Amino acid sequence: MGITKYSTYCLEDIDKDSIWDQFDPYEYRDINFNEISLTDEEVLRDMVAFYNENRPRGRFLEVGASSNLYPILAALPYAAQIDVWDLGAKNIIYLQAQCVKLDKMWQQWIDKLIQIDPKTYGRVNFQQQLRDKVIIEKSSIFDLPKRRYNNISMNTTAESITNDRNKFEEAVNCFLGSGKQEATVVTTYVGNSKGYEYAGIHFPAVYVEVSDIKGVLDPAMNLSKLDKTKMEFRPGNSLIMGFGKLREKQANKQRDFSIEYAHIYTNSSVGAEQLFTIPVLKKIKTRLEKKRKSFLSVVLVDDYSFPNPAFNYRRFNQWLSDHGAQPDIIFRESQLIPLCDEVIENITDEKIKEQIVNYIRIKRYPCSLFIAVWYLMRLGYIKTLLFDEKYLASQLVNILPISFKPYEDKALEIIAKTNFAGAEKQIEYHFLEEKALSKKSNSRNNLFQNNEITAENIFIEIPE
Numbered sequence: 001m002g003i004t005k006y007s008t009y010c011l012e013d014i015d016k017d018s019i020w021d022q023f024d025p026y027e028y029r030d031i032n033f034n035e036i037s038l039t040d041e042e043v044l045r046d047m048v049a050f051y052n053e054n055r056p057r058g059r060f061l062e063v064g065a066s067s068n069l070y071p072i073l074a075a076l077p078y079a080a081q082i083d084v085w086d087l088g089a090k091n092i093i094y095l096q097a098q099c100v101k102l103d104k105m106w107q108q109w110i111d112k113l114i115q116i117d118p119k120t121y122g123r124v125n126f127q128q129q130l131r132d133k134v135i136i137e138k139s140s141i142f143d144l145p146k147r148r149y150n151n152i153s154m155n156t157t158a159e160s161i162t163n164d165r166n167k168f169e170e171a172v173n174c175f176l177g178s179g180k181q182e183a184t185v186v187t188t189y190v191g192n193s194k195g196y197e198y199a200g201i202h203f204p205a206v207y208v209e210v211s212d213i214k215g216v217l218d219p220a221m222n223l224s225k226l227d228k229t230k231m232e233f234r235p236g237n238s239l240i241m242g243f244g245k246l247r248e249k250q251a252n253k254q255r256d257f258s259i260e261y262a263h264i265y266t267n268s269s270v271g272a273e274q275l276f277t278i279p280v281l282k283k284i285k286t287r288l289e290k291k292r293k294s295f296l297s298v299v300l301v302d303d304y305s306f307p308n309p310a311f312n313y314r315r316f317n318q319w320l321s322d323h324g325a326q327p328d329i330i331f332r333e334s335q336l337i338p339l340c341d342e343v344i345e346n347i348t349d350e351k352i353k354e355q356i357v358n359y360i361r362i363k364r365y366p367c368s369l370f371i372a373v374w375y376l377m378r379l380g381y382i383k384t385l386l387f388d389e390k391y392l393a394s395q396l397v398n399i400l401p402i403s404f405k406p407y408e409d410k411a412l413e414i415i416a417k418t419n420f421a422g423a424e425k426q427i428e429y430h431f432l433e434e435k436a437l438s439k440k441s442n443s444r445n446n447l448f449q450n451n452e453i454t455a456e457n458i459f460i461e462i463p464e
C-alpha cells in the first residue's frame, strides 16, 4: 500500500469554520496520552482481550480518532487496512505524521500492548504497519458508507461532538450502519459529561449513562461488554465501553423507524379513531423521508381484549389501502401471547413481576404487558417466527388515542424494569386528543360493515 494511499486529503477541503479545525491534537495528546491513565489502561486491556477473543480480519474503521492512537495500535495486527476518519484539519495532519514517524510517547503504549498480549503484539513493527495499513480521510461520521467494514471502532466521539441527543443517536447509527453483518464493534463513551472547555473553546457533549448506550447499541448488536470503567478519569466521569458484534441480518435489514397507527379492537368498526391517525402517519413519513430515514408502518388489531371472530381483516386492509395508508404488516394481539411469559421472565423487579403474575392468575394477561411485548418484539429484543426480522426497527413511533396513555406509561415502566431496560427510550408517541376524535366522529361507526366472516384471522403479510 504505502504512504500515497493516505495522502488523498488536500488542504483546500478544510472547512475553516468548523470548530474541529481548531481542535489541537498536540494539546489533546499532552493532556490525555503522554502517560497511561488507569482508566485508559482498563479500556486498553478490555480492547486487547476483545480482539484476542474475536480475532477480526479485513477492513477496519476508526472514526473521530484525533490524536488517540491506542485503539488503532491495538487493532493493527488484526487489520488488512484501517480507514481513519476525522473532521478536524489538524487531527488529519497529526495522524498523517504519525504514520510516517510515531511520537516517542506512543512507545509506552506499544510496550503496554506487548505486556498484555505478547503473542499478538510482540513481533509487530507498528511503524511499518501504520504506514502500510492506515488510510486517513477528512470526512464526517454522517457520511460513512453502509456495510463496508469488518471491524468498527469509535472512541469518545458520538457523544462528544454535539449536545443534541438525536444527533448523537444519528452519529451512532451511521457508525453502526458502516459495519458488515457480524462486524466486531469497539466503542467507548464519556459517561455523565456536560461538555468540556478545552484550549479556550467550549466543546459540546450529550449526557450519557450506561442505559443510554445500551439503548442505542442493543438494537443493532449483541453486546459482549457493556460497562463503565472502574476508574474515573475526572470526578464523576468514567468511560463507558460497549463491545460486541453487529447482529446477523439486522445489520442490513433493520429500518430506522416503525410507525404504528390505526389500532383497532375486533369488536368495533373502523371509525374516526383509525381515520385520524392517517394524516399523522403521512406527516411523519414525509418528515422521515426528508431526513432520509428508513421506515415501515404497522397496525395492531386487538383480538384479545374483545374477541370477535367475524372481524374482516381483508376489508380492514382494503380500507387502509383505499386511504393511501397500507401497512407493511397487520399483526394480531393474540399472536403476542406466547411472548408474554418470555417478557415476564426478563422482569428484574420482583415486585412488578409478582403483581403481573398475580393479575394473570386472577384475571388475564394485562394490556400493559401486551404493549411491552409488542414494543420489545418490534425493536428486536424478543423474537417470534410470526414477526420476520425485516419488520424490526431501531425506533418506534406510535400514533394512538390519548385514552391509551395510562396503559402505555405502565408498559414503559415494565420495560424499564426488564433486562431490556433502556428500550423504553427508543419509543415515542403521537397521542390524538379525544376531542378531536369525537368532534368528527358522527360517522365513526360503520365506515365499513363487519358483515363477512373470514378465515383470515391470521396476520396479514402485505406482499412487497
Ligand SMILES: C[S@@+](CC[C@H](N)C(=O)[O-])C[C@H]1O[C@@H](n2cnc3c(N)ncnc32)[C@H](O)[C@@H]1O
Pocket: 020, 023, 063, 064, 065, 066, 067, 068, 085, 086, 087, 088, 091, 139, 140, 141, 142, 154, 155, 156, 157, 160, 161
Ligand atoms: C473528543 S474527540 C475524540 C478523540 C479520540 N477518539 C479519543 O478517544 O480521545 C472527538 C473527535 O471527533 C472528531 N469529529 C467531530 N465531528 C466529527 C464528525 N462529524 N465526523 C467525524 N469526526 C468528527 C473531532 O475532530 C475529534 O477528533
